[in-house]
Amino acid sequence: MISLEDVTVAFDGFTAISNVDLRVEQGEFVTIVGPSGCGKTTLLRTIGGLEEPTSGRVRIDGRSPEAAQTNADIGFVFQQHTLFPWKSALENVTFLRKTAGNAPEADAARALLRSMGLEGFEDARPKELSGGMKQRVSIARALHLDADVLLMDEPFGELDEITRDELGVEIRDLWRRERKTVVFVTHSVPEAVFLADRCLVMCGQPGRIEATFDVDLPEPREEDVFGTRSFQEQVAQVRQTLHENYA
Known part of the structure; x- marks a missing residue:
């Protein structure tokens, strides 16, 4: 389980995220979507112990991210393959x-x-x-x-749309089998909705979690979900929230 309590991260006077509270349950797939510059990657890096919070507390199964890293309990996948x-x-x-x-x-x-x-x-x-x-x-x-926790920072960002869709299906299928705790950052609203149990909308500078959506889609999720009315309505709700709170 991942928990953030009143977390703020600032760099040389610039506040990237402010007063973020978040709880991700064990085995949950959470996506984070938002405009560029709203602190999505900073939030993910802070969860993983790659950035230190200026204030507040981050815990992974009751331990610091650094302790979880030492125990190989956090896996990272970045936009570039490394x-x-x-x-x-x-x-x-x-x-x-x-x-x-x-x-x-x-x-x-x-x-x-x-x-x-x-x-x-x-x-x-x-x-x-x-x-x-x-x-x-x-x-x-x-x-x-x-690792118990998998943190993914726009891993499909450089791929074409068809490959992104294929990988999304594969990732969701792997998650159903492995039941890792996943936090997945993306710019793509359809991708965020398709993958998630719960989709978080981040906005603002400094970044904040503006809204949370529980995603209701059938399992297993295949590519035909993209054409369903339920999927399109949930994408529209998330997109509307982004537009209403864009700053």
């Missing part, structure tokens, strides 16, 4: 477990790559993979770490 170019896809997936002091499980890593549609590419180097395939490897790497 793979090692000299390592194969399989070696990239197993690397984090090694650095965390845990024995890599090659069979489990291969199974993750297979589940991400990368069977046959285990020995491929990043230069031999498309952008979508590289992000699949990054996601498999974070999952192979077996």
Whole structure:
């Protein structure tokens, strides 16, 4: 479980986020959507211990983010894949477990790559993979770490729309099987609604959580959900809130 209590983060006089309270339950998939500059990434980095709060408190299962990181309980997936170019896809997936002091499980890593549609590419180097395939490897790497919390910062931001949709279906399906606690930052309202159990709308400078939407969509979620009236209505509600509070 993730909890933030009255968290403010400031840099050299600039306040990025202010007085944020948030609770993410174990196994919940939460998305954060908002305009550029509203503090989405700062909030995510603060949850993960990559930024220090100026005031307030962050806890992951009752511990500081730093303690959770030390115990390899936080996995990150960023917009850029951050793979090692000299390592194969399989070696990239197993690397984090090694650095965390845990024995890599090659069979489990291969199974993750297979589940991400990368069977046959285990020995491929990043230069031999498309952008979508590289992000699949990054996601498999974070999952192979077996962290309880997965923090994702616009991981599909550089991908084309069709690949984004495909990866969204895959991520949601993996989440249903693994039941990790996921916080996912995106600029895309449809993506935020499709993926989430709960969608948070951030606005303002400094950033704040302006609204929370409980997403009601059928499971498992497939691409045909995009054409449903329920999905379109929920996207419209989130988008309207963004426009009403844009600053």
